[in-house]
Amino acid sequence: MPAESHEQHPIVGPDHQLPAPLPPSPGSKLVRVVVWIVLLLIFAVGFYLVLRHHDDSSTSAAPKRGAGGGAVALTTATAQKGNIGVYLEAIGTVTPVYTASITSQVTGPVVAVRFKEGQTVRKGDPLIEIDPRPFEATLMQAQGVLERDQATLAQATMDLNRYRDAWSRNAIPKQTLDDQEKIVLQDAGTVKNDEGIVKFDQIQVGYCHIRAPIAGRVGLRLVDPGNVVQASGTTTLAVITQIQPITVIFTVPEDNLGQIQPRLRQQAKLPVEAFDRAALKQIATGTLLTLDNQIDTTTGTVKARASFENKDSSLFPNEFVNARLLVNTLQGATLIPTSAIQHNGAASFVYVLQNDTAHMRSVKPGVIEGETTQVTGINPGDVVANSSFDKLQDKTKVSVSNKPISAAATAGSSAP
Numbered sequence: 001m002p003a004e005s006h007e008q009h010p011i012v013g014p015d016h017q018l019p020a021p022l023p024p025s026p027g028s029k030l031v032r033v034v035v036w037i038v039l040l041l042i043f044a045v046g047f048y049l050v051l052r053h054h055d056d057s058s059t060s061a062a063p064k065r066g067a068g069g070g071a072v073a074l075t076t077a078t079a080q081k082g083n084i085g086v087y088l089e090a091i092g093t094v095t096p097v098y099t100a101s102i103t104s105q106v107t108g109p110v111v112a113v114r115f116k117e118g119q120t121v122r123k124g125d126p127l128i129e130i131d132p133r134p135f136e137a138t139l140m141q142a143q144g145v146l147e148r149d150q151a152t153l154a155q156a157t158m159d160l161n162r163y164r165d166a167w168s169r170n171a172i173p174k175q176t177l178d179d180q181e182k183i184v185l186q187d188a189g190t191v192k193n194d195e196g197i198v199k200f201d202q203i204q205v206g207y208c209h210i211r212a213p214i215a216g217r218v219g220l221r222l223v224d225p226g227n228v229v230q231a232s233g234t235t236t237l238a239v240i241t242q243i244q245p246i247t248v249i250f251t252v253p254e255d256n257l258g259q260i261q262p263r264l265r266q267q268a269k270l271p272v273e274a275f276d277r278a279a280l281k282q283i284a285t286g287t288l289l290t291l292d293n294q295i296d297t298t299t300g301t302v303k304a305r306a307s308f309e310n311k312d313s314s315l316f317p318n319e320f321v322n323a324r325l326l327v328n329t330l331q332g333a334t335l336i337p338t339s340a341i342q343h344n345g346a347a348s349f350v351y352v353l354q355n356d357t358a359h360m361r362s363v364k365p366g367v368i369e370g371e372t373t374q375v376t377g378i379n380p381g382d383v384v385a386n387s388s389f390d391k392l393q394d395k396t397k398v399s400v401s402n403k404p405i406s407a408a409a410t411a412g413s414s415a416p
Contacts, residue, residue: 073401074388076353080335081380084369085326086259092250092274092323094315095305098214102238104229105207106130117220121212121240128237130229132208139201146194153187160184216242241317246310248274248286250323251301259327260291260304272306274315275322284308284315288325330367333374340386341365341373351385351392352378353400358385360394 112129115121160180166172212218219239229235252260263270270288275281286308295302306323308315315321341348341363348365351358363377378384385392392398 071356071397071399072358072388072391073399074392075386076383076400077337077340077386079375079378079380079382079384081332082335084330084333084335084367084372084374086328086330086367087369088252088256088259088325088327089279090250090252090304090323090325092248092306092321094274094317094319094321095247095249096216096241096243096317097245097247097307098216098242099317100213100216100240101236102127102210102213102240103233103236104130104210105231105233106135106204107231108132108134108208108229110223110225110227110229112225113221113223115218115221115238117218119218120243121215121218123212123215125212126209127212127218128210128223130208130210132205135201135204135208139198139205142194142197142201146191146198149187149190149194153184153191156180156184156187210237212240214240214242216240243313243317244310245307246315246317247289248272248306248308248315248321248323250304250306250325251296251299252291252304252325254295254300254302256327257291257302260288260325263327264288264291271326272308273324273326274308275324277320277322279322283321284310330374333366334376334378334380335372335374336378336384337386338368338371338373340384341375342389350375350378351389353383353385353398356398358392358394358396358398 108130110128111131114126114128121127160177160183163172163177163180167174167177217240219241221238223229223235223237229237260270272286272288274283274286276283286306289305289307292303292305304325306325336350340350342350347362349360349362352361353359361378363375366374366376368374385398388398
């Protein structure tokens with residue numbers, strides 16, 4: 001058989017080691033550096049594109065620029081030269097000039113009530129009748145005593161005249177004449193006392209017929225026929241309140257007395273307006289009458305009273321009102337709508353429009369009357385922005401719109 005050939009393999013023993021790997025070549029290091037540089041560049045470009053996209057989105061969403069960078073549409077107002085009132089506002093209460101609480105001056109049963117609830121009465125109109133018969137009887141007795149004593153006085157006077165004639169003829173002693181003179185004086189005193197009693201009884205009878213002491217409106221009926229009233233005066237029978245004219249009492253700060261007192265000394269008629277509880281509806285217009293004579297030290301205010309004719313009875317006694325006192329009128333002031341004034345903290349400004357461009361202008365607001373404010377810092381005739389403040393900033397291009405701007409666009413904003 002032919003001999004088999006066997007491949008010979010080297011035998012690795014424990015004392016033999018594998019050969020060490022070859023060191024990397026310089027070309028492979030260069031490739032790695034290039035790869036890292038490319039990765040960093042890709043990352044930087046991607047980060048730049050993301051930031052740019054974010055800036056573009058923020059710029060396109062900014063409210064103070066017009067869409068596509070166009071002009072901002074807005075409405076305008078023109079500063080006017082005019083007069084504006086300086087007002088003091090305060091809380092007031094409607095107070096009648098006169099209020100009469102009717103009570104009984106005599107004791108007796110009520111026989112008649114002559115008025116209707118809520119009726120307007122005149123001074124002297126009958127209100128309530130109390131049974132007068134006991135007082136009329138007492139009056140009749142007093143009158144009888146007076147007549148008797150008057151006759152006694154007349155008789156004593158005739159006797160005195162006779163004694164004087166007799167004494168002139170020395171027919172009687174002087175003492176008799178003197179005694180008669182004193183008797184006449186005593187009788188005269190008795191007659192005067194009787195006259196006083198008759199007068200008192202007549203007044204008592206008059207108290208039985210209660211009449212209105214003032215003109216005004218009667219309140220609710222408090223007694224009925226058949227009720228017995230007392231002369232103590234503790235039971236009120238009726239209440240009359242004067243409605244026309246009527247007054248409003250309100251308070252003003254003591255710091256404003258310097259504005260009011262000089263005008264009152266000049267006898268100026270300062271108008272006072274009364275508004276409802278919400279201060280929205282004007283109820284009546286009157287005139288300031290006077291100030292109180294002292295300041296309330298607890299509140300630092302002084303009371304003032306204003307008079308209102310109240311011909312339509314729009315003011316009701318004890319009604320709560322908001323009073324507005326006109327203390328002065330500024331002549332030739334610069335006036336703009338209050339809505340055109342913007343605020344940034346304590347600073348105030350407006351946007352003055354010139355050549356279709358809004359220019360921020362600082363102003364100082366003054367007196368406010370309704371929706372109009374007096375300002376300094378601009379001139380009459382200047383055109384100011386009156387809407388779209390959230391889109392405006394200094395030197396923004398604008399276009400005047402004749403269409404009304406939405407309420408959201410007219411809302412004020414702080415400085416950009």
